[in-house]
Amino acid sequence: MISGWEEIRAEVLRRIRTREWPAGEVIPTEEALALEFGCARATVNRALRELAQAGVVERRRKAGTRVALLPVRRATLEIPVIRQEVQARGQIHGFQLLRQEVLPLPVPMASRLGLPAGMELIYLETLHLADGAPFVFEARWLNPAVLPQPLPDFGRVSVNEWLVTHVTYASGDIAFSAAGASPREAEVMGVAEGAALFVTERSTFAPEAAITFVRLAHAPGYRVQTVV
Structure with a gap:
């Protein structure tokens, strides 16, 4: 059982990198992943949202979540003290x-x-x-x-x-x-x-x-x- 969103993010990344979920493929729904991992749907949503912000997956309303065809590497900028x-x-x-x-x-x-x-x-x-x-x-x-x-x-x-x-x-x-x-x-x-x-x-x-x-x-x- 996977419970934390960080663990779910890591598992989704593993499946993408090993091409279990190849580029362009629509991955299982949030409900299906929540059932598989034994966690709340909100936890899955947080993990997929982070991956979408990183350019690894693409999320579209009513179209599901798809592995990005051309994953984008994005710079991370933090507001410095x-x-x-x-x-x-x-x-x-x-x-x-x-x-x-x-x-x-x-x-x-x-x-x-x-x-x-x-x-x-x-x-x-x-x-x-x-x-x-x-x-x-x-x-x-x-x-x-x-x-x-x-x-x-x-x-x-x-x-x-x-x-x-x-x-x-x-x-x-x-x-x-x-x-x-x-x-x-x-x-x-x-x-x-x-x-x-x-x-x-x-x-x-x-x-x-x-x-x-x-x-x-x-x-x-x-x-x-x-x-x-």
């Missing part, structure tokens, strides 16, 4: 809250987040340090309507770390680019205006509304690494 990034480099992390105020949401940002223009959100600027030197400049819009209350003092706990550890998101998008330092970024990071910086822009969403948008401007020499 900047403090842990710095400490993993053997450096001491620090941060400074440079700005926090409630502002009306500009039209371009409202469109990006799917929120009404002029809606009041919290705008924060935080400078993260590594051994006292600028590491990341974090500029963030934060929607308090979907956050647990009361909010902490972001001068004492970084908004990045608090969000990662206290707020669950349902979806999001992320973009990486090289961009010239804006006047504000140049001032805060201590670089020349227009200097090439590695920039991450990320939006995350709760089921009911956007949670946050953040622009992270990293100090020169920063590199990102992931797994596939």
